[in-house]
Amino acid sequence: MIVTKQDPQTRKRKNAVFGWVLSFVKPYRNWVVICILASLLVAVADILMGVLIQRMVEHTNDFDKLLHIALIIFCLTIVGFLAKYFITYSAARFSARAMRDLKNKMAAHLEKVPMSTMDQYHSGDLVSRLTSDAQILQSFLQQHFFQLFYLPVVFAGALTLLLSINWKLIIFSVAILPIAIVITGRMSRPLQTYAERMQEHLGQANTVAQDTLSGIHMVKAFQLEDVMYRKYAAGMKQVLKNGILAEKKRAWMTAPGILLFSAPILFFVAYGGYLIQTGELSLGSLVIFSYLLHFIIEPLSLAPVLFAQVQETSGAAKRLQDIFLQPVEENGRTAIPIDPAAVPVEFENVSFAYEKTKILENVSFVLPPNKTVALVGASGSGKSTILKLLCGFYRIEPGNGCMRVFGHSLNDWNTAEMRHYLSLVSQDTTLFPVSIAENISYGRVHATRDEIIAAAKAANAHDFILELPQGYETKVGERGSRLSGGQKQRIAIARALLKDAPILLLDEPTSALDTESEALVQEALENVMRNRTVLVIAHRLSTIKDADEVLVLEQGQIVERGTHYELLAQGGVYTRLYQKQFATDEQRALAAEGV
Numbered sequence: 384m385i386v387t388k389q390d391p392q393t394r395k396r397k398n399a400v401f402g403w404v405l406s407f408v409k410p411y412r413n414w415v416v417i418c419i420l421a422s423l424l425v426a427v428a429d430i431l432m433g434v435l436i437q438r439m440v441e442h443t444n445d446f447d448k449l450l451h452i453a454l455i456i457f458c459l460t461i462v463g464f465l466a467k468y469f470i471t472y473s474a475a476r477f478s479a480r481a482m483r484d485l486k487n488k489m490a491a492h493l494e495k496v497p498m499s500t501m502d503q504y505h506s507g508d509l510v511s512r513l514t515s516d517a518q519i520l521q522s523f524l525q526q527h528f529f530q531l532f533y534l535p536v537v538f539a540g541a542l543t544l545l546l547s548i549n550w551k552l553i554i555f556s557v558a559i560l561p562i563a564i565v566i567t568g569r570m571s572r573p574l575q576t577y578a579e580r581m582q583e584h585l586g587q588a589n590t591v592a593q594d595t596l597s598g599i600h601m602v603k604a605f606q607l608e609d610v611m612y613r614k615y616a617a618g619m620k621q622v623l624k625n626g627i628l629a630e631k632k633r634a635w636m637t638a639p640g641i642l643l644f645s646a647p648i649l650f651f652v653a654y655g656g657y658l659i660q661t662g663e664l665s666l667g668s669l670v671i672f673s674y675l676l677h678f679i680i681e682p683l684s685l686a687p688v689l690f691a692q693v694q695e696t697s698g699a700a701k702r703l704q705d706i707f708l709q710p711v712e713e714n715g716r717t718a719i720p721i722d723p724a725a726v727p728v729e730f731e732n733v734s735f736a737y738e739k740t741k742i743l744e745n746v747s748f749v750l751p752p753n754k755t756v757a758l759v760g761a762s763g764s765g766k767s768t769i770l771k772l773l774c775g776f777y778r779i780e781p782g783n784g785c786m787r788v789f790g791h792s793l794n795d796w797n798t799a800e801m802r803h804y805l806s807l808v809s810q811d812t813t814l815f816p817v818s819i820a821e822n823i824s825y826g827r828v829h830a831t832r833d834e835i836i837a838a839a840k841a842a843n844a845h846d847f848i849l850e851l852p853q854g855y856e857t858k859v860g861e862r863g864s865r866l867s868g869g870q871k872q873r874i875a876i877a878r879a880l881l882k883d884a885p886i887l888l889l890d891e892p893t894s895a896l897d898t899e900s901e902a903l904v905q906e907a908l909e910n911v912m913r914n915r916t917v918l919v920i921a922h923r924l925s926t927i928k929d930a931d932e933v934l935v936l937e938q939g940q941i942v943e944r945g946t947h948y949e950l951l952a953q954g955g956v957y958t959r960l961y962q963k964q965f966a967t968d969e970q971r972a973l974a975a976e977g978v
């Protein structure tokens with residue numbers, strides 16, 4: 384059983400998604416501080432510029448003073464330019480690095496979550512989160528983070544200055560703005576929903592694209608191109624629809640937004656002109672007013688947009704955090720010493736359900752050292768599930784029996800450590816799109832070239848590998864698409880041979896191989912099974928006949944057990960199964976023996 388744990392840091396911040404995002408930014412806090420300071424500097428420079436412009440207007444007759452002010456304005460412009468450069472540079476630096484760390488951590492985390500969790504997600508959706516959602520987060524940090532500091536400061540500075548110059552004029556001018564904010568805020572609300580829907584449909588479309596491309600042979604063979612294309616296009620249609628709805632909303636917001644946010648200028652011109660006439664306001668003050676009013680209107684008009692962006696970013700961050708909140712397999716336990724003489728595998732009254740439907744019920748068996756136990760049963764009877772449980776891919780609930788490997792319960796094992804003692808050869812061979820040598824070396828990462836070749840020879844793979852254009856360096860393509868079924872299986876067997884684990888879990892290939900290829904695979908399997916403890920899902924009569932014990936599964940229960948001949952003598956479930964599934968094999972075997 385897998386004991387699971389949660390990253391304590393993640394658990395603490397379960398509901399504080401921005402706190403969680405900040406934990407990735409924290410290591411680059413120096414750059415964040417530079418970004419914030421530079422934002423504040425730009426805000427101060429913008430306000431100071433207003434004061435200097437006012438001074439200029441008030442000293443139009445004093446050339447020396449004007450020159451002095453012009454020099455300060457020049458210096459301030461340079462400072463403002465440099466500060467803006469640092470905002471862009473520092474934001475790019477910390478956002479890109481924080482996202483790199485987040486993606487790395489997410490990739491590492493995904494490798495550690497149990498299979499039961501992985502079953503809930505589609506890899507296309509996960510890739511979409513890792514790319515598209517992370518991109519939204521990065522864009523916010525890079526382009527909008529500084530506004531959270533710049534806009535309030537420039538707003539407060541401009542407001543204070545304007546209030547001190549003529550409070551009536553500023554109050555009168557901006558009186559309409561709260562209404563404008565409420566209206567545009569309300570109008571911008573659906574933007575968040577559209578953005579979420581877009582991301583969701585994009586994830587679904589990516590999923591279809593990934594399924595289509597990875598299963599392109601089947602898609603072509605069954606002429607599913609149209610079906611898949613329509614599914615993808617339907618997803619993209621929704622992406623487009625929500626994108627257009629969002630843009631429409633933005634466009635609708637723009638006209639009233641401009642009108643509402645330009646209203647203060649109209650009020651200002653009318654009332655400001657009146658105040659000049661009555662002598663309550665100087666020309667210099669009017670100029671600084673017109674300059675600073677922009678710094679009141681801009682933050683307020685951007686506030687709803689920024690709010691919508693914060694919402695969108697928070698949605699993306701939540702989708703990413705959702706992955707991190709998934710518990711990981713407990714691999715922190717110390718390795719336990721094993722007694723090589725102990726029973727390699729033991730199942731004691733194991734019951735298991737993937738979700739609610741019971742798949743295994745009270746399964747008990749012992750796999751002694753260097754013996755072979757064969758699992759047989761109808762499709763869906765639970766044979767593969769037994770292998771998956773033994774690999775620690777799924778946990779069994781307390782009270783549902785015990786699985787032991789070399790005498791230790793799977794609860795006590797460090798799962799990764801326990802897997803050192805297992806080799807898995809499944810019929811659904813997984814090869815990676817790297818060279819043949821590298822694929823074999825995944826059995827033991829630090830194996831030498833000679834060891835890789837020796838394993839390939841024992842797996843009957845060496846000769847065909849040498850015939851390939853780049854020999855051992857030939858890239859096998861996605862999922863080994865450049866190799867035949869039999870060749871892939873022999874590479875998988877070479878990988879298992881290289882690992883040299885004491886326990887072999889084998890799902891015998893059922894795929895129709897030609898006679899020659901089948902004989903080569905069979906011989907390779909015999910090599911890998913020799914002197915090993917083997918639990919095999921048997922599809923061949925020869926394997927079943929050679930097995931020390933055959934377990935017959937029916938609807939998740941072991942209904943019969945014994946050797947092939949003992950079971951045949953019983954005339955029960957196995958006999959029926961044998962007649963249905965293996966008789967053709969038997970006839971072939973008899974024919975080969977000349978009977």
Ligand SMILES: Nc1ncnc2c1ncn2[C@@H]1O[C@H](COP(=O)(O)OP(=O)(O)OP(=O)(O)O)[C@@H](O)[C@H]1O
Nearest residue numbers: 502737738742760761762763764765766767768769
């Ligand atoms: N990840 C999963 N989530 C939910 N149900 C599953 C999962 N994997 C398998 N099942 C179900 O568990 C049952 C047993 O499946 P299992 O693969 O163990 O059968 P099997 O005997 O190996 O079949 P076959 O010989 O066809 O491979 C099946 O009904 C299957 O639908």
